[in-house]
Amino acid sequence: MAKISLSPPWVEYYRKVNEMFRRDREVRAVYDEDKNKLSLYVDDEAKASALSQLLPATKEFGTVVMEIEIVPCNTKGSSLRRTNNIIIEDAFARNPAVNNIKTVSGIFGYDLYYVIFENSVVQYFVDNLGDYNGMRSTLYENIARDIFEDVNGVFYCTDTPPSNFTISGLGSCSIMSTSTK
DSSP, rough: OOOOOOOOOOHHHHHHHHHTTTTTTTTEEEEEEEEEEEEEEEEEEEHHHHHHHHHSSEEEEEEEEEEEEESSSSSSOOOOOOOOHHHHHHHHHTOEEEEEEEEEOOOOOOOEEEEOOOOOOEEEEEEEETTSSEEEEEEEHHHHHHHOOOTEEEEEEOOOOSSSSSTTEEEEEEEEGOOOO
């Protein structure tokens, strides 16, 4: 009889974080299984500060708590609190998965921020019973909704072909994909 080896949900969370930043040369994700700790080593100080505000410090999976640490490499480290637009721009700066970041004036003077990811399917290894082949296929926007904290006025989208309708000032962005968690 074949043995089934399954990873717990916190390992899948690590794989999502790793996939989000896989093509970003400034961020490296490392999971320490013994300490149940996810460390992101970030080369850019502004990006490290922004990610520390977007990612939770801990993530709970039932009774298991995963610690998430942002480690700025070769910098002094900064814990500046910034406005949403600067946090979003710094967090996704030079990430090849992001096509564009748009700011749109909303009602009551609040700005809305749209992080528009490239139109591509992301696949990463998942060893659970949800997928026969052990691969998860999804979009960057779905991963972003799963790993980042809820920030009011920040929406994650996938760029669509120009034939879809447009939201004023955004270019093509699927309205179905602009909701938060």
